[in-house]
Amino acid sequence: MKESTEVLLDELLKDYQTPEQILGENGILKQLTKRLAERALQAEMTHHLGYAKHDYQGKAQRDTLDDFINHHTDDDLLDDEQPSAKEENIQSADDEATTVAGKPARKNSNARNGTTKKTVRTDFGKIELDVPRDRTGSFEPQFVKKHERTLNGFDDKVISLYSRGMSTRDIQAHLKEIYGVDVSSTFISTVTDSVLDEVKQWQQRPLEPIYPVVYLDGLVVKNREEGIAHNKYVYLALGINTEGRKELLGLWIAKNESAKFWVSVMNELKNRGVNDIFIACCDGLKGFPEAIETVFPKTKVQLCIVHQVRNSLKYVSYKQRKEIATDLKTIYGADTLAEAEDNLLAFAEKWDGEHPQISKSWQENWGRLTTFFDYPKDIRRVIYTTNTIESLNASLRKVTSTKKTFPNDDAVFKAIYMALINTMQKWTMPIQNWKPAMRQFVMLYGHRVEGY
Structure with missing residues (x-):
């Protein structure tokens, strides 16, 4: 051969x-x-x-x-x-x-x-084929099916370009330049719609019983409803399994945050097989802490320290920013909870005259900002920030930014899911410092890990 x-x-x-x-x-x-x-x-x-x-x-x-x-x-x-x-x-x-x-x-x-005669699009441009017919018209070709105008591989090119954030117009120009093929926006939409069933299956797939850490975050997209563009929120849940590997558990679209919405999300995760989450890390999502504590009562919530610091510096002048940031670090960088509380009081004495809202915000969220103090430093490194999922959202924003307004929720799911596929293929290794963190989790929650 x-x-x-x-x-x-x-x-x-x-x-x-x-x-x-x-x-x-x-x-x-x-x-x-x-x-x-x-x-x-x-x-x-x-x-x-x-x-x-x-x-x-x-x-x-x-x-x-x-x-x-x-x-x-x-x-x-x-x-x-x-x-x-x-x-x-x-x-x-x-x-x-x-x-x-x-x-x-x-x-x-x-x-x-x-x-x-039938003209089809291929990776090498247009090709005219002689398709055989039979007298009774009962022949159903499979290599190029009836009404199909592309050979296998061409549709994959369109999906690949779409998943990298290219706009419909950019895809049309690219296909014309590289393959000499003119395609309509309707054709591109039809091809990319083929992934919607895959999205549905992915969103309903069974999950692992335990995720020691789950990060939650969201991004804003413009979505058109009845001819009017609205802001909608796309929320993602990124789990770290017991082997330290990242796994995107799902994505959801909502007009606003509420405890009711988050309860439905948590129940969905539970119905798909999740029995336990040790720590959930998020950025002050409205209604989320109450929701997860309802569905997973043993789970502890850690609010993102990085987001808290950013919010604290939002209205601070450039001249004072470095000094205030240094003083804030004495709070979340303390070795113990008692030391952190003392440093917060010292911060309030120093800055409440000019910026009373900063210490007030820390005090209002203190219980969930300081969850990480309950854990050894091996675990603290993993949970006190949501940078793990923020970097994912940053890559997704590159995709959503090329599409000014999405026509509907399906279009949002398509664009984000296809971008996620490219990213998830790179998740082949455990996250940094996971082994020592997991050893500590086993020591703390061994009874919850047994049997899994």
Whole structure:
């Protein structure tokens, strides 16, 4: 097989001089694609009819056998009392199937009926195929199905470009430039819609029973409803499993945050197999702490320290920013909760005169900002910030920013899911410092890990 392939390649390339001869408009690849496609379609027709082209005897035998079956009852065919007689009947029918010239005796059965022209898009540009037809119109080609206008691979190119955040207009221009193919925005939408079933299956897939850490965050997208653009929120839950590997548990779209919404999300995770979450890290999502504590009562919530610091510095002048940031670090960088509380009081004494809102915000959220003090430093490194999921959201914003307004929720799911696929393929290793953190989790929650 290998030798014959080499001989074929040598024959094809014997006059090779320029890349145009292979990749050009009339290049070898385009011609081979056309020939292979047409051969495959003819093979499908042969299978459909039961005999090869110009095989008159094979056609006659097939016709006669079909005729015999169609003119006998099921009882006739199933009756086994006189098998020799039936064999004689079938043999007699076969004998009568051909004339002396070896051609079919009957001409009213199904047969090839020429070809029809069909232009399809391929990785090498447009190709015109001769698609075989049959007399009865019952042939259903599989290599290039009815109403399809692309060969396998071209649709994948469109999906790949879409997943990298390219706009519909950019995709059209790219396909025109690279492949010389004009495609409509409707075609691109139809191709990318094919992933919606995959999104649904992914969103409903079973999950692992335990995720020691789950990060939650969201991003804002513009979504059109009844002709009016609205802000909507896309929320993502990123789990870290017991092996330290990242796994996106799901994504949800909502107009606003509420405890009711988050309860439904948590119940969905539970219904998909999640039994326990040790720590949930989030950025002050409204209603989330109450919701997760309702569905997973043993879970502790850690608000993101980085977000808290950013919010604290939001209205601080540039001159004071560095000093205030340093003073805030004495709070979340303390070794113990008691030390952190003392440092917060010291901060309030120093800055409440100019910025009373900063210490007030820390005090209001103190219980959930300081959850990480309950854990050793190996775990603190993993949970006190949501940077793990923020970096993911940053990559998604590159995709959503190219699409000013999404026409509906499905369009949002498509764009984000396809971008996520590219990112998730890179998640092959555990996160940094996971092994020592997991050892501490086992020491703290060994009874919750047993059995899993």
